[in-house]
Amino acid sequence: MIKALVKILGLAALCGGGGIAHADLLGDAKRGETLFRDCRSCHQVGEGAQNRIGPHLNNIFGRKAGSVGDDYRYSKGLARMGADGLIWSFDTLDAYIENPKALVSDTRMAYRGMKDEKDRADLLAYLRDFSASPANIPESQPTARPREVELSSETLAIVGDKAYGEYLASECLTCHQRSGSNEGIPGVVGWPVEDFVIAMHAYKRQIRPHPVMQMMAGRLSDEEIAALAAYFEDLE
Amino acid sequence: MRLNRRAFIGTGVAATAALQAPMVWSQGRARVVVIGGGAGGATVARYLAKDSNGEIDVVLVEPAKHYYTCFFSNLYIGGFQDMADLGHSYGTLAAEYGVNVVHDWAVGVDRDAKTVTLAGGAVLSYDRLVLSPGIDFVDGSVPGWDVSVQNKMPHAYKGGSQAELLKAQIEAMPEGGRFAMVAPPNPYRCPPGPYERISMVAHLLTQVNPTAKILLVDPKESFSKQALFEEGWQKHYGGMVERIGPDFGGDKVEVRADTMEVIIDGNAEKVDACNVIPGQKAGRICEMAGVTEGNWAPVTGHTMQSRIDGNVYVLGDASNQGDMPKSGYSANSQAKVAAMAIRGELLGSSVFPAKFSNTCWSLIATDDGVKVGAAYEATDEKIASVSSFISQTGEDADLRKQTYEESLGWYAGITSDMFG
Incomplete structure (x- = not known):
């Protein structure tokens, strides 16, 4: 398997670049933008985003749950999750979007959940672009998932x-x-x-x-x- | 710009070039010209020479005979390093690895003819070109500042004499005087660098001028290791450092070098020493070579090849590759991927999936070191961050000392990886 991979890569290099993706980006951000239409009635994201019915989603990746500030009032459950140390990441957001009440029982987010894994990944890839860039803030959250381990x-x-x-x-x-x-x-x-x-x-x-x-x-x-x-x- | 076979046959001159190129390939050695002898360029030159058993003619073009690393120059300002120890020569690369080191400026690249012109007049032909020139400054980034005033308001962001000048100016401040830094906008070399510098200036002033003040004017809302630096400034230098972010006009700043003033959102502040770190772009040779888009040179993360010309590779700060921060560590990491890819192309050796990493250590005070790091992998779109870590606030002194010592080990390691 490894040998085959090497061969393909060698060929790609000889052909002058291009190649195989080794890590997977979180999802398809472009498709995620379309999916975000479902969220837009309550949440804003991007330049000038404000808290509305739900908090704005700029810099959501790496943010402690229930901590957007600007006097936004969270449900008790969400505030408690923040106090307990819940940090929004790809994994925690994925779980929340899949079924909000599974993660925060009394959340006010009136959304039944996004069942399709790929939909969630695409949506989160879209949202990730509005949080800190790793190029500028290296400790900010990943933008891709590592490839599977290769073994000798x-x-x-x-x-x-x-x-x-x-x-x-x-x-x-x-x-x-x-x-x-x-x-x-x-x-x-x-x-x-x-x-x-x-x-x-x-x-x-x-x-x-x-x-x-x-x-x-x-x-x-x-x-x-x-x-x-x-x-x-x-x-x- | 890459010509296909049909295009070559189309014209007499090009046809000659097409006949000559395989001659170099089969009879002579393939030649790689590397421009810039820093963390990217020195590393790629060394790995190409080391791993090709003399089958690649490696030419390294670097103006400085003694190269002073920009990384650790903050520790020089803080008094933790001697400048002499940050200087390195290319003797080992030349003598032990057979790298042809040319101390000159590259002033032109002809990508069709595959040649590089040097200031001294020499013209070098190449099979592959590696550009690793580091940064230059964006004109007009801070109104009132340009390189003509860099001796009154040093940038000190390329190491060496500028760092020495800045330190001397800080030491010469009157008692209780004020030092200002204008921090750069994103993206720039070494994300924690300006803030480590603030720490080191505070450390220096605590020793020589303890009633002095530091004004940090910052166009950015947030920065790397922010909680760690702010905790450290409070703990070690309580009250000395004042940061003005964009909410208070930190993004509306200009300077007047002749009167030593920093104007923040229209209000003039008189200062005694001033470090202006302007907005940045790829080293000028990238623009001359026509491989930039905007301020930086786009590359594919699989190989670090320019997206504009597959015969050109761009490493380190100058490249636009995706998620990796601009740092010496990143450039060194990218250089190894590029060296492997170039050997694969020229010699047919194995090419493995690209893997990258970066760690940035920062010193906040004596024995108080912190670090941030991440692992990266190539995707077709960009080099993507796949995991990251950072030192935590409130860590105990032993761990912080250990982190600082680790950074010293890293410096020794990376410089021997670069210079042999």
Whole structure:
């Protein structure tokens, strides 16, 4: 896989540039602008944006929840989330827009939620452009998601011991159902070995965010990950 | 500007050029001319020479025989570094890596003929050109200031003698006098730089002129590491630093060098020393080469190739690449990607996905260091930030000291990565 990638890139370079995107931008900001029409009756964003029914959304990325200032009055729940340390980021905004009441029970934002993941990503990519630019303020929030981890062929070539995998998998099956159900927690049954190994290493290196998975993967050796991968791939 | 084969065959002169180019390729060594010997240029020259086993003829054009890094020049102003220690020569690049170092100014680029003209009259042909000239200043950015008054109101934003001049002027201020800085608008080299400088000037004045005052006139609403700097100024230099942001006219400023006045939103303030850091643009050679759009040279993040001419690469401050801040660290990081891409093109070596990073350390006071950093990856649109971190307010003294010491280690590391 790595070799193939190298070949393609080499070719692109010889052809004088262009190439493959290695990181994914948050979403399609242009499409997000269209989606923002749904929000515009309450929220303003851009030059001269003011608080209206909802607070303005300039510099929302990195802002503490409930802290726009200028005497804007938030719901108690939103103010409390801010006091508890909720910082608006791609992930927290994504969760909020998907289902506002899931994150802030008594929010006054009368919006049922945007169910489509890509819609949310595009909307947030649009909004991200109205917050601080990383080129000027390096600590400001990312504008893209890192690509999946690449692994050496040696790591990928470790052939997992299924029996050992079965033993290790017992811990996983506490949350990830044996049936392969995707309800609430994603299923891992029948995953191709390579996808599994890459995902686990991404957690292990804390590139994929999720505290529990980072903790779980963090203590697995390369061989253990290979063993788990071999086990789950063959499960039906 | 890139010509295709048909265009070459079209005219006699071009056809000759087309026949000559592959000759250089197959029989002679391919030549890369690098303009600018700073964090981008020195690094790309060193990596190209080091990793090509002599198969690439690397020519580095840099006017200064001794290069003084702009990074750490604030620490010189604060008294934490000697200027001599910030100077580096190109002896090792020439002697150990075989880089052909030419101390001259590049005054012209002909992208059709693929040549660079030097002030001394020499004409260098290239297969690939790397521009890493750093910054120049935007005319009229601060009314009343231009380079003709830079000795009365130094910019001190290219390191070396300007930093020495500024420090001398601050030391010569009358007791209880006032120092002013006019901070630059975005985007500019080294986002925390002006604010680290304020910290270092405050540190210096605390030693030699403790009743002096500092006026920071800033056109920007916010800036990098703002909470950390403001906490530090309060803690170490309580009451010395006053910042005037755009809400109080910080964006409506002009200066009068002959009377040493700073005029903020129409109100004249008399000062005893004044550092004007104007708005910035790509080093002039980029404009001469015709690879700029607006103030900067657009590049693709996969390789740092100019979006206007694929035979030209632009590194560091001069480039417009996306999310990376303009910094020595960024330029050094970009140089390694460019070196890999150029070797791939000229020698067919492996090209891996571009990966970039940046960290900016700042010193607020003795042993009180902070840092900000991020990781970046290339997308087709731009180099994009994928994660970032920053020091926290209220960190304990041990961690801050450790961060400062880390910055010293970084300086040693990057300068040996640049100069060998």
